[in-house]
Amino acid sequence: MVVPLYHILAFAGLLFTIGVVxxxxxxNAIIVFMSVEIMLNAVNLAxxxxxxxxxxxxxxxxxxxxxxxxxxxVAVGLAIIVSLFRNLRTSDISEIRLMKH
Amino acid sequence: xxxxxxxxxxxxxxxxxxxLILLILEVVxxxxxxxxxxxxxxxxxxALVLEFALPIEGQFYNGMIALDHFSRFLNVIFMITAAGAVxxxxxxxxxxxxxxxxxxxxLLFATIGMMFMAKAHDLTILFLGLExxxxxxxxxxxxxxxxxxxxxxxxxxLLLGAFSTGFFLFGIALLYGSTGATHYDAIRQAIVSDxxxxxxxTLAGFGLLLVGFAFKVALVPFHMYAPxxxxxxxxxxxxxxxxxxxxxxxxxxxxxxxxxxxxxxxxWWGIVWVLAALTMTVGxxxxxxxxxxxxxxxxxxxAHAGYLAVAVLVGTYDSAFGMMFxxxxxxxxxLGAFGVVALIEGEEETSLEIDGYRGLARRxxxxxxxxxxxxxxxxxxxxxxxxLGKYFVFSAAVDTGNTWNIWLVVIxxxxxxxxxxxxxxxxxxxxxxxxxxxxxxxxxxxxxxxFLVLVLIVLGFGIFPMMLVKSGVAAAGSLF
Numbered sequence: 219m220v221v222p223l224y225h226i227l228a229f230a231g232l233l234f235t236i237g238v239v240x241x242x243x244x245x246n247a248i249i250v251f252m253s254v255e256i257m258l259n260a261v262n263l264a265x266x267x268x269x270x271x272x273x274x275x276x277x278x279x280x281x282x283x284x285x286x287x288x289x290x291x292v293a294v295g296l297a298i299i300v301s302l303f304r305n306l307r308t309s310d311i312s313e314i315r316l317m318k319h
Numbered sequence: 320x321x322x323x324x325x326x327x328x329x330x331x332x333x334x335x336x337x338x339l340i341l342l343i344l345e346v347v348x349x350x351x352x353x354x355x356x357x358x359x360x361x362x363x364x365x366a367l368v369l370e371f372a373l374p375i376e377g378q379f380y381n382g383m384i385a386l387d388h389f390s391r392f393l394n395v396i397f398m399i400t401a402a403g404a405v406x407x408x409x410x411x412x413x414x415x416x417x418x419x420x421x422x423x424x425x426l427l428f429a430t431i432g433m434m435f436m437a438k439a440h441d442l443t444i445l446f447l448g449l450e451x452x453x454x455x456x457x458x459x460x461x462x463x464x465x466x467x468x469x470x471x472x473x474x475x476x477l478l479l480g481a482f483s484t485g486f487f488l489f490g491i492a493l494l495y496g497s498t499g500a501t502h503y504d505a506i507r508q509a510i511v512s513d514x515x516x517x518x519x520x521t522l523a524g525f526g527l528l529l530v531g532f533a534f535k536v537a538l539v540p541f542h543m544y545a546p547x548x549x550x551x552x553x554x555x556x557x558x559x560x561x562x563x564x565x566x567x568x569x570x571x572x573x574x575x576x577x578x579x580x581x582x583x584x585x586x587w588w589g590i591v592w593v594l595a596a597l598t599m600t601v602g603x604x605x606x607x608x609x610x611x612x613x614x615x616x617x618x619x620x621x622a623h624a625g626y627l628a629v630a631v632l633v634g635t636y637d638s639a640f641g642m643m644f645x646x647x648x649x650x651x652x653x654l655g656a657f658g659v660v661a662l663i664e665g666e667e668e669t670s671l672e673i674d675g676y677r678g679l680a681r682r683x684x685x686x687x688x689x690x691x692x693x694x695x696x697x698x699x700x701x702x703x704x705x706x707l708g709k710y711f712v713f714s715a716a717v718d719t720g721n722t723w724n725i726w727l728v729v730i731x732x733x734x735x736x737x738x739x740x741x742x743x744x745x746x747x748x749x750x751x752x753x754x755x756x757x758x759x760x761x762x763x764x765x766x767x768x769x770f771l772v773l774v775l776i777v778l779g780f781g782i783f784p785m786m787l788v789k790s791g792v793a794a795a796g797s798l799f
Contacts, residue, residue, distance in 0.1 A: 227496075234489055241482050250478055257485035261492050268496035276501055277492075280443055284488060287450050291484075294454055295477050298461050302470040311478070314471050 226267035233260035247299050247309040251292070258288050327379035327386055327438075330366035330394065331431045337362025338427040345420025352418050356409045356765075359423035363402045363430075370394050378440060382502055385440035392643060392794035393437035393570045397563060400650050401430040403769045404559035407658040410763035411555040414666055415463065422462060425455035426559065433567035437574075442491045442501040445571055449487070449535070452564055453480050460552040460560070472551025479534065479544040487531025493524030506579040522586055528575070529587065536568040538628060539598040542621050546605075549617035554664055557613060558657030561620040562650040569627050573642060577634055577798045584634065588723075591632045596727060599625025599734040606741045610673050612660050615741060616653070619697060622738060623649055626712060629727055633716045639795035641711030644787060648696065648704040648776060655773035656693040658766055659686050676745050678754025683762060687749045689770045696777045698742040699735050704781040709735065 233256055240253025262281045269277030303309050325332075341358055348354070370391060378385050404426055412418040432451030439445040457480065461473025495501050497520040498509035508514070515521050530541065537545040549557045580587075602622030609615035627649075630642035663679070663686065664671055680687040696705030713731060716724045780787045 230492075234485070237485065241478070247474060247478070251481070254478070254481040254485055257482075258488065261485065261488040264489070264492040264496065268492065268499075271496070272499040274499065276443075277495055280446075280491070280495070280501065283443065283447060287446075287454075287484075290450075290454055291477075291481055294457050295481070298457065298470065298473045298477055301461065301464045302467075302474055305465070305467045305470055311474070314474065 223267055223271045227264060230260045230264040230267065233257075233263065245310050245312045247302075247311050247314075248296075250311065251295050251299070255288060255292070258284055323374075323377075324379045324384075327373065327377070327384055329369045329373065330398075331434050333366045333369055334362055334427045334431050334434075337365070338424040338431075341420045341424040341427070345424070348420070352420070353409070355418065355420045355423050356405050359405050359427060360402055362427060363398050363405070367395070367398050370398070380444075382504070383441040383444050384435075384438045386438065387797035388790070388793035389570075389574065389643075389795070389797045390434075390438040392790055393566065393646075394434050396566055396647050396650050397430055397433045397437070399772065400559065400563045400566070400654055401426060403651075403654045403658065403772070404555065404563075406766050406769050407558055407654075407661050408555040409765045411553065411661045411664075413763075414664075415553075417463065422459070425459050429455040429459070429559070429563065433563050436567045436571045439571065439574075440503050440578075442494065442503075442506075442575075445575070446488065446491060448567075449571075450484065452567060453484070453535075456480075456556075456560060456564065459556045460548060462553055462556065468551040469553065470551075472548045475544050475551075476548045483531050483534030483541070486527045486534070490524045490527030490529075490531060493520050493527065495524075497521040497524060503575065503578040507582070510579070510582055522583065525580055525583065525587065526590075529590070532568060532572045533594060536565050536572065536624050536627075537598075537621050538594045538624055539601040539621065542598070542602070542624075545621055546614050546617045549620075550611065550613045554613065554657060554661035557617075558654050558661060561617065561657065562654045565620065565624065566646045566650050569624075569631065569642065569646060573631050573634075573639060574798060576631060577639065581634060588632060591628060592723060592727060595625050595628035595632055596730050597625075598622070598628060599731055603734045603737045603741075607737065609741070611671050612673060612676070612745065613657075613671055615673075616656060616660070619738065619742070620653060622734065623653075623697070625734070626709065626731055629716055629724075629731060630712045632727070633719055633724060635715060635719060636795055636799055637715035637718060638712060639798055640788075640791050641708070641713075641715045643791035643794045644704075644711050644784075645708035647787060647791070648708045648780065651773055651776045652693050652696045652705060655689060655770055656697065658769050659690040659693070662686060662763065662766060663760065673745055673748055674755075676748045677752040678757075679749040679760075681757065682754055683760040685762065685770075686760065689773060690749065691746050692777055693773060694742040694746055696781070698739045702781045703777050704779075704784065704787070705777065707781060707784055 237253045237257030265277040265281050429452050432448045435448030457477045460476050463469035497516045498506045533541040599622050602618050606615050606618035630638040696703035699706045699709045713728045716728050
């Protein structure tokens with residue numbers, strides 16, 4: 219049985235929305251970061267689905283690039299969160315407000 | 320892949336090798352470490368020479384990379400910006416004893432990213448360039464890892480940058496899904512010949528791509544991170560951050576719109592119109608209230624993004640040329656302005672408030688004069704190049720004869736008038752008020768070339784613009 223394209227797209231859209239909502243409403247920097255990763259994985263899913271639909275490999279190649287990017291971003295991101303935690307003893311983004319708005 | 324493919328990316332390769340050498344030097348070398356900056360500058364000079372040794376026309380790597388006058392024009396801007404950022408960083412980092420090799424290496428990696436964004440002719444390369452630009456910048460913004468403000472700015476930039484990357488990528492995914500391609504020309508082909516899966520999906524994809532770009536170039540309402548990030552970052556990085564990525568973002572934005580989406584203009588011009596009007600108004604009105612120079616210049620750069628969005632919206636040959644001219648002048652001027660702020664700044668980020676600029680003309684006449692010139696050019700007075708940049712962009716919009724475009728220009732000119740107030744405030748403070756202490760400001764000679772280039776471009780191209788106009792016209796011409 220072949221899963222239709224639009225089912226996969228709906229699922230990717232749902233995952234993406236979950237990621238966006240997570241970024242907007244969670245206050246812990248690490249959870250916000252994980253939500254971004256969910257968004258990226260939703261994109262990966264969409265790419266793979268489209269790639270199979272169109273029968274060309276571009277989309278799957280793109281997925282490799284996105285995975286590499288996500289790994290690099292996590293490495294940098296966690297380092298930044300750790301150095302902030304060392305200075306402030308918190309990773310709650312609503313408490314990190316030194317600059318006036 | 321063939322040799323000609325490899326040749327087409329030689330400047331980037333030269334920069335990458337230099338960056339790797341810097342990383343090795345950082346481990347091997349004992350202080351003093353002045354050589355780092357010279358190594359980086361050497362790499363940039365080599366890349367500049369290679370850029371001009373390259374063939375000027377052609378597509379490489381299966382059409383993913385396009386060399387033309389457009390990419391060359393922008394790459395030269397990027398390399399000048401990078402060299403300026405290196406020169407400003409030398410005295411700046413010395414103040415805080417943080418002079419380290421990875422600083423320059425990351426700067427070079429970010430520059431490579433910008434260069435790929437200008438050369439990209441495929442969304443894959445555009446995305447890679449964008450990330451190669453962004454990730455080193457996340458680190459550089461947080462380079463002072465013992466300062467909480469630097470940490471905070473870095474975290475904000477990272478979270479919002481990654482968030483916007485998500486939108487950007489989902490946009491690309493939808494475009495790929497709808498058109499079956501990521502190549503700029505192939506996307507246009509699919510749209511023109513109606514080979515799309517669904518036009519609505521193409522538009523949704525373009526909309527998400529627009530959100531991603533709007534974040535990167537800080538268009539209102541996606542600008543919220545910009546002032547905080549610019550303020551918290553080390554000033555030498557703010558100088559780079561407010562020029563390079565903005566120029567690269569706008570250049571890529573313009574190229575994507577003109578090569579792939581020009582036929583769909585009627586569907587999205589309203590959104591870009593509102594974004595442009597909002598961006599310049601909010602940027603200028605908020606800048607008036609800032610006493611911190613770094614924050615003021617941050618909002619000023621938001622306002623300039625609004626003016627540049629006008630050029631993207633109009634999308635004609637003339638407006639593309641105006642944008643090229645504007646970008647070149649804007650990059651050098653803003654870099655110089657932040658350079659002055661970086662040099663005046665004391666240890667531990669003091670004298671960033673406008674009070675710290677009182678009587679500067681007596682303490683350091685050279686810096687005061689340069690800063691005044693930069694402010695006058697950003698405000699757009701003749702005979703500076705800043706005036707010409709605005710003139711070219713706005714007149715291209717008026718020439719279309721479209722009523723909405725003309726109204727946008729009216730808003731833009733009103734905004735330019737508002738901006739005169741806050742651009743002249745530091746000038747008044749520097750020349751007409753008494754300094755708190757009269758001691759002359761020590762001045763590093765290393766950064767002087769940056770300011771000389773600023774004078775050359777702002778006044779030289781303001782009075783004799785033909786040379787820049789010619790290259791700008793050639794650059795714009797290769798988009799059409």
